[in-house]
Structure formats: structure tokens, C-alpha cells
Amino acid sequence: LAAAAAAALRGCGLKATRTAASTDANAAHAAGVPAIAIGVTTGGGEHTPEEWIDTAPLATGLSCAADTILRWEGGGR
Numbered sequence: 001l002a003a004a005a006a007a008a009l010r011g012c013g014l015k016a017t018r019t020a021a022s023t024d025a026n027a028a029h030a031a032g033v034p035a036i037a038i039g040v041t042t043g044g045g046e047h048t049p050e051e052w053i054d055t056a057p058l059a060t061g062l063s064c065a066a067d068t069i070l071r072w073e074g075g076g077r
Contacts, residue, residue, distance in 0.1 A: 001072050002036050008067035012060055038065050 006016035025035035040061025043053035 001034075001068075004071035004075055005036060005038055005064075005068045007071055008064045011067060012064045014060075014064065038068060040065055 028035035
């Protein structure tokens with residue numbers, strides 16, 4: 001799945017980054033289930049009154065997320 005996501009990002013002309021972060025994937029990871037978090041845009045101020053997101057990249061981000069699913073499904077997982 002991570003390889004499919006990285007390939008989808010490259011296909012959209014974006015660079016994949018792998019970093020440790022606190023996400024909803026933590027619950028799966030704690031249960032021993034491999035998980036990744038796929039972002040579809042950028043922003044800041046998470047969980048504060050100043051939280052914000054960039055709306056301009058949303059269409060590209062959603063396209064990359066959909067492509068990730070198609071690549072994973074087609075990859076014979």
C-alpha cells in the first residue's frame with residue numbers, strides 16, 4: 001500500500017515523504033495492523049482554533065488518493 005501511494009504521488013508530480021506522525025493510523029498500528037496515512041492537502045494549527053488547510057491542492061490530493069487505491073487493487077495484493 002505504501003508503494004502504491006508513493007507511485008500515485010509520483011504520477012501526480014509530487015514527492016512522497018515518509019515521516020512519523022500522530023494520526024488515526026496509530027490505533028491500527030498499536031493493534032499490530034500495518035497502516036499508512038495519506039494526506040490530500042497541507043495545513044497547520046491542527047486541533048486549535050487557528051487550524052487551516054490549503055484548498056487549492058485538494059483536487060490533486062483526492063486524485064492521488066484514488067490512484068493509490070487503483071494501483072493497490074491492480075497490484076495483486
